[in-house]
Every structure is written in structure tokens, then in C-alpha cells.
Amino acid sequence: MSNQSAGGYYLPQPSHWPIVASIALGFLGFGASFSVNSMGLGYVLLGIGFMILFFMFAGWFTAVAHESEGGNYNKQVDASFRWGMGWFIFSEVMFFAVFFGVLFYMRTISIPDLGSLEHQQLLWPGFKADWPVAGPGIKDTFSPMAAWGIPALNTALLLTSGVTLTWAHWALLKNNRMQLIWGLALTIALGMIFLGFQVYEYSHAMSEMNLKLSMGAYGATFYMLTGFHGFHVTVGTIMLWVILFRSVAGHFNEHSHFGFEGVAWYWHFVDVVWLFLFVVVYWL
Amino acid sequence: MEAVNTHADHGHHDRGHDDHDHKPTGLKRWLMSTNHKDIGTMYLWFSFFMFIVGGIMALVIRSELFQPGLQIVKPEFFNSMTTYHGLIMVFGAIMPAFVGFANWLIPMQIGAADMAFPRMNNLSFWLLPPAAFLLIGAQFAPGGGAGVGWTLYAPLSTQAGPAMDLTIFAIHILGMSSIMGSINIITTLLNMRAPGMALMKMPMFCWTWLITAYLLVAVMPVLAGAVTMTLTDRHFGTHFFNAAGGGDPVLYQHIFWFFGHPEVYIIAIPAFGVVSQVIPAFSRKPLFGYASMVYATASIAILSFMVWAHHMYTAGMPVQAQLYFMYATVLIAVPTGVKVFNWVATMWRGSLTFETPMLFAIGFLFLFTLGGFTGLVLSITPVDVQLHDTYYVVAHFHYVMVAGALFSAFAGIYFWLPKWTGRMYDEKLGRIHFWLSLVFFNLTFFVQHFLGLAGMPRRIPDYALQFAEFNAISSVGAFGFGFSQLLFLYIVIKTITSGEKAPDRPWEGADSLEWTHLPSPAPFHSFVEPPVIK
Numbered sequence: 001m002s003n004q005s006a007g008g009y010y011l012p013q014p015s016h017w018p019i020v021a022s023i024a025l026g027f028l029g030f031g032a033s034f035s036v037n038s039m040g041l042g043y044v045l046l047g048i049g050f051m052i053l054f055f056m057f058a059g060w061f062t063a064v065a066h067e068s069e070g071g072n073y074n075k076q077v078d079a080s081f082r083w084g085m086g087w088f089i090f091s092e093v094m095f096f097a098v099f100f101g102v103l104f105y106m107r108t109i110s111i112p113d114l115g116s117l118e119h120q121q122l123l124w125p126g127f128k129a130d131w132p133v134a135g136p137g138i139k140d141t142f143s144p145m146a147a148w149g150i151p152a153l154n155t156a157l158l159l160t161s162g163v164t165l166t167w168a169h170w171a172l173l174k175n176n177r178m179q180l181i182w183g184l185a186l187t188i189a190l191g192m193i194f195l196g197f198q199v200y201e202y203s204h205a206m207s208e209m210n211l212k213l214s215m216g217a218y219g220a221t222f223y224m225l226t227g228f229h230g231f232h233v234t235v236g237t238i239m240l241w242v243i244l245f246r247s248v249a250g251h252f253n254e255h256s257h258f259g260f261e262g263v264a265w266y267w268h269f270v271d272v273v274w275l276f277l278f279v280v281v282y283w284l
Numbered sequence: 285m286e287a288v289n290t291h292a293d294h295g296h297h298d299r300g301h302d303d304h305d306h307k308p309t310g311l312k313r314w315l316m317s318t319n320h321k322d323i324g325t326m327y328l329w330f331s332f333f334m335f336i337v338g339g340i341m342a343l344v345i346r347s348e349l350f351q352p353g354l355q356i357v358k359p360e361f362f363n364s365m366t367t368y369h370g371l372i373m374v375f376g377a378i379m380p381a382f383v384g385f386a387n388w389l390i391p392m393q394i395g396a397a398d399m400a401f402p403r404m405n406n407l408s409f410w411l412l413p414p415a416a417f418l419l420i421g422a423q424f425a426p427g428g429g430a431g432v433g434w435t436l437y438a439p440l441s442t443q444a445g446p447a448m449d450l451t452i453f454a455i456h457i458l459g460m461s462s463i464m465g466s467i468n469i470i471t472t473l474l475n476m477r478a479p480g481m482a483l484m485k486m487p488m489f490c491w492t493w494l495i496t497a498y499l500l501v502a503v504m505p506v507l508a509g510a511v512t513m514t515l516t517d518r519h520f521g522t523h524f525f526n527a528a529g530g531g532d533p534v535l536y537q538h539i540f541w542f543f544g545h546p547e548v549y550i551i552a553i554p555a556f557g558v559v560s561q562v563i564p565a566f567s568r569k570p571l572f573g574y575a576s577m578v579y580a581t582a583s584i585a586i587l588s589f590m591v592w593a594h595h596m597y598t599a600g601m602p603v604q605a606q607l608y609f610m611y612a613t614v615l616i617a618v619p620t621g622v623k624v625f626n627w628v629a630t631m632w633r634g635s636l637t638f639e640t641p642m643l644f645a646i647g648f649l650f651l652f653t654l655g656g657f658t659g660l661v662l663s664i665t666p667v668d669v670q671l672h673d674t675y676y677v678v679a680h681f682h683y684v685m686v687a688g689a690l691f692s693a694f695a696g697i698y699f700w701l702p703k704w705t706g707r708m709y710d711e712k713l714g715r716i717h718f719w720l721s722l723v724f725f726n727l728t729f730f731v732q733h734f735l736g737l738a739g740m741p742r743r744i745p746d747y748a749l750q751f752a753e754f755n756a757i758s759s760v761g762a763f764g765f766g767f768s769q770l771l772f773l774y775i776v777i778k779t780i781t782s783g784e785k786a787p788d789r790p791w792e793g794a795d796s797l798e799w800t801h802l803p804s805p806a807p808f809h810s811f812v813e814p815p816v817i818k
Contacts, residue, residue, distance in 0.1 A: 009476070011398050011809075014308050014316035018407035025460070026414035029453040033418070036519045037446045060403075076475065080400040083471040091463050091501045098509030098539060102524060110532035137528025214521030217530030224516070 008074040017060040024052035085262045103221040134216030143209040147282035161190035184244040191237040239263045318402035327384030334376030341369035346762035362745035363431025370434025382554035392798035395478025395815045400471040408465035418454035422447035438525035438536040442517045452511045459504040466497035480817030487796040492557030499546045507543040541592035555692035566642035567634030568793035573626040580619035606665045613663035640714030644695035655683025676736025706805030707783030720768035727761025
């Protein structure tokens, strides 16, 4: 085979997907820049960019799934995917670490400093540096999000979804297709209920609690952390849908199913991020 | 396949000996490439193009500074030039150049057929052009380019014009490119080595890239987070870097430099790798202290996460923090000293010759070490308080970036050009290029130390009359340096089009797999069959 090295490592033929992705990112970059500055063309460019991006993801991953099912990937390729996914998740950990770091910095350094005697006297008289707080220059008030309502329920949902996903994985290892499909469907359902609650929580926060992105330190860290997490849950749910469809189509077997495992790793990572969120954003 | 196992039976060096490779042709070969060598070539040409763009910006700066008073450009345009000169040289020129080296060399040096993810490899490259369009397009945004400095400090960056948004999204795309490229490199190095190629047998260049790629995966997301918060502060009402909302502009600096300091080593460490291949080859001795070199490089990488606030001594921090960051920074001199010692010890009693790659490597050794010393000077808090944001800092990091990273890249290009193209460069012209670069580099930047010590601030288009002579000298040097690089372009084109045929192993001291196991030029697919490593 011309696209296989003698060692059996799969070497793909020239592919147009990378250049398609690059064009998509070009549209998205310019589209986003124009949109945030309210230039008319921005949303058009963004729309085109997202369409190309969607087309690219669908096409590229379909190609990879076919190659995988065609038996092109040997053990070494499988190991490459594992290393690759692991390091990708590490980069995601670092991304979330930034926003957690910001939260800690604000709570332990910048806000106490703004409430210090010097600042009280000279800059911000009357500012009390008690968390949760928006900031000395924001006169609007808000209510913080309580931990033991929807957030606690969401914690239970995500933890359960981790269990159902593992149950599906066991099924795959035992070659029990029905249990695999049900496990995945349950996981997706739990993920989507989580997202539904999150949407409800956001709308409640904005309409009833006056908690907005512009509500200083608390508002910004709350929405950025939970928002990026919610975005990752959304992506994870889409990935789960893909492997559900692939499972229904008879893809994967007990020896070769990295597509499944990669999604599972990602889902568990999102789960762990939520636990940190629950503790430091909602609870403490 | 017979082409790969031995070089001895290769009397002929025509390009046709790997016909079975089905090399794609035309535009498709480049746009849709899945070949590490073609992708490496694109990286290198792209970085040269950006080097010229960033270089022209540098010459605008030096033209303006040739004489005191506002001469040629408006101050805001000057600020934009300093900003994009920095961003383009760091993200567009130096980093892609070394990724180009990584693409070309890593599979050959570890005996792999290609990179682990050939398609993602192409994506990593092809993300660079949209990012470059965004950065260059930012110049034409309403209000002109963002004059905020390459560090994009808040609150200036949260108040700048629309160009800032183009810059932010350019950085996002560059970050994606770097992360994917790094994941590919790490996976290739960990999973694609030929049987018998233990980690501690890898050429030093591979080790430096393994460590660099780790740094990139760890810190590029941090930069993405920083510019994302800049974006939301600008447009979505957050107050991350605004004290009125409980935020802090200094927070931006902490996050930026948590990325920024490792970034310095992301640029320097692959340069160390290239030099660690070149010096042993022309000393005809193995690298002295290979294992200590690996550990020193890893130590530098780990330490680089713990020293970031030495960029911020004047931003306001407790004296205990200043002391900690000072001591931690000085500690980096230890592993760096190990490396410099090892390079010198490699040359000790070696059978030295001074071809162009070796000249650039020795130039690197002297000038990078000088840049390291001025770095030590700047790490001392009370000294830095005097020198912060002066031309002393500019001189310091140009010694590390230009005479360090760029000279090392030149060394590497002259060193591997015979392997890449199958042709020898013109040795005489190469040496002229080296001496011109060396002299003009020092003319440009050595005097900037004096300017900085005398108190000339950086990033300002005008200056006091007392600085006039040194600035004039520096500007003359900059133009000389810039035009010397056209000679480099000529040498490379001449090599490709009409260079003499290169032997498989033109450097008798070079002993990594690409020299010992592959013909020149290296075939389209290097190791279809993994080589046997003793």
C-alpha cells in the first residue's frame, strides 16, 4: 500500500481538509474582529466561517472514522492518538487554569488591596472587600449564585454521566452493543439536562438576580468559568452524539475504539473541571 | 526502499531515485501536503517572508530614530511598528523557522516515516497565513495598527482601536497552530522512534524540541486566556483588568509573563538544539556531556515557569516577591552555564574547522552568552528598577533573539541545506554573510547598551540630543544588517538552482541518522523501513 509505511504506520494521502480549516479560521478571525466592532460584514463572514468549519469537521472526522473502520490504524497509530489526545487535554487544563488563577488573584490580591486602608482613604471610600463583590466602581448590586440548588444538582448529573459513560465502555469491552448504545444515550441525556439547567440558571441570574457579565469581579469570573465550561460540555455532548451514531452504525470493537475513549477522556476532564468550579465558584 | 538503508552504494544523486514515492505535483503538493519535508520547507519560507516584513518594520523604527526629533513617521505609527515588529518576529519569523527545522529533521533523526499526524501538521502550517493576514491587516484598521507594544499590556490594549481585535484573533490562531504543532512533535518523538532509538540516544536537537513543545502546550493556552480577557474587557463589559470592577491591570502582566517567560525559552531552546548539532560536527567530537545537556535543558524549562515576575519589578510588588523572583532568575544561570560549558568543552581539543555553520554557531556562543550576562544584570531587582524599559533591555533581548536564535537558525540552514537540497551553498558567500551579519549586528545593538545605561527609554519615537550619536550608529548598523540578509536570500536561491552536488555526508563530524543513513537530497519519504539503531 502506498500510504502505509513498511512498519504499518498509516500515512495519509494529501488531504484538502487542513486548507479548508485554514480558510474557515481566516473567515472566523476577520468575521469576529469585524463583528465585535459592529461592522456590517462581520456576521456574514462569521456565518461563512462557521459553515466552512462545520463542513470541515464533518468531512475530516468522517474520513478518519472510515480509515479507522477500514483497519488502517495499527497499534502504533492508536498510541499516537492517545498521546495526542492526552496532550490536547493538558492544553485545555492550562486554559482553565488561567481563569481559576484570575479568580484566586482577585479574591486574595486585587480585591483585598482595593479594600485596604490606603484605598479606603484615597480612592474608594466605603468599599467593603467581602467576597462576593462586584468592585468598588460598580454601584449596582446583585445576588451571588447559591451552591446548593441547581449547581449541586448539576454536580450530581455530571458525576452520574461519568458513571453511565463508564458503563457504556464496559459494554463495548464485553461487546454488548445494546448496553453500549443505552449507556451513551443516557450520558447524552444527562449532559443535555445539565446544559438545560445551566441555561435556566443563566436566565434566572440575569433576570432575577441582576448577575451579569459586567458585574465586576464576581460576574466576570462566574460567567467566564461556567461559560467556558458550558461550552466544553456542549462540545463534549456533540462528540458523544457522534460516537453514539457510530456505535449504532456498528463502528468500534472491543480491541479498537479510540474514538470512543478519546471522547470519554474529554468528558471526564470536563467533569473534573466542573468539580473544581462547584467548589471554588459556587460553594466557597 | 533500497534508497534508505545505506548511503555507501549511492554513486548517483539524481532526484529520481525515489520514484516509488508518488510525489504529488503542482499546487496540490503544497496546499494539501502530508509530507513533513514539504511542510518544513513551507514553514521556513514563510518565516523568511515574515522576517523580511518584520525587518522592514524594524528599519522604519531605526529610520525614525536615526536623528532626534520627529523625522519620518507619526508617533502612533511608530508605536504600531514597535508592536508588530515584535509580534511578527516572535510569532511569524523565529518560531515558524524552528518548527520548520523540527519538521524537516525530527522524523529523519529518529528514523520515522513522517510526523505522527501528517494532516494536522499541514493544518499547523496553514493556520499561519490567516494569522499573518490578520496581523498585517491590523495596520489598515480604522485608527491604524495597535500601538500597545508586543506585550499588549492592559489598560492600553483594552482601550486601543479595532486593530487590537484583529491582533487578538491573530494570536488565537497562532496559538492553535503552535499547540497542534507541538502535540504533533511530542507524539512523534515519544511514539515514532525507530526500534533501538532510546530517548537518551536521540540527537540533542530532538531533545530540545521535546522540551520546547512541552512548554508550548503548557503556555500557549495561557496567552489565549489573557487575550480572551482583553477581548471581553474591550467588548463584553468584564472588568478583569479594571480596578473599578475588582480587577487589576497588573493581573494582565502576571498572566502575560507566565506565558512570556517560557516563550523566551521556546525561542531559545531549539536554537540550543541546532547549535548542539553543529558544534560537535565541526569539532569532530561527540557533544560533551550529552546527559547533562538534556537535564540542563529540562531544568531551564521548569525554571522558566517560576520566574515570570522579573519582567515586572517596577509594576509594584512586595519586596519578598522581588527577592524570590530575583533569586529564582539568577538560578537559571546554572543550567545555562552548564550548556555553555558543554559547548566550549566540545570544541576543546577538537579538530576544528570553520565553515559557515560553525562560524554562526560560534557567533551564537559568544553573543548569546553576552545576552545571557546582560539578562543576569537585569535580573538584579535594584538594577532593573533603573534599567527597566530602557534600551538596555532592548539590547539584551536582541542579543538573545537575533544573535541567539537567528544566528542559530542561519547555522542550521547552512548546515542542513546540503541535505535538504542535495546541493552545497557557496562557502565564500556564506562566510561573507556571517561576517556582515556579525559586524552589523553588533553595530546595531552593542551601542544600545550604552543608550540604555544613559537612560534612553524604549518605544519612544523621539529622544534627548545626548543620545544622537549612538542612535545614528545603531541605525546604520540596522540597515547594514537588513541588507546583508538579501545576500542570504541570494545564497539560498543560488544553492537551490545551481549549487554543486552535495555528498551524502558533507560534514565528516556529523553523525545523526539524516547524515549516516540518507542520501542527499533526502528522499521524499525518509524511512519507509525503520533503520536499525545500534
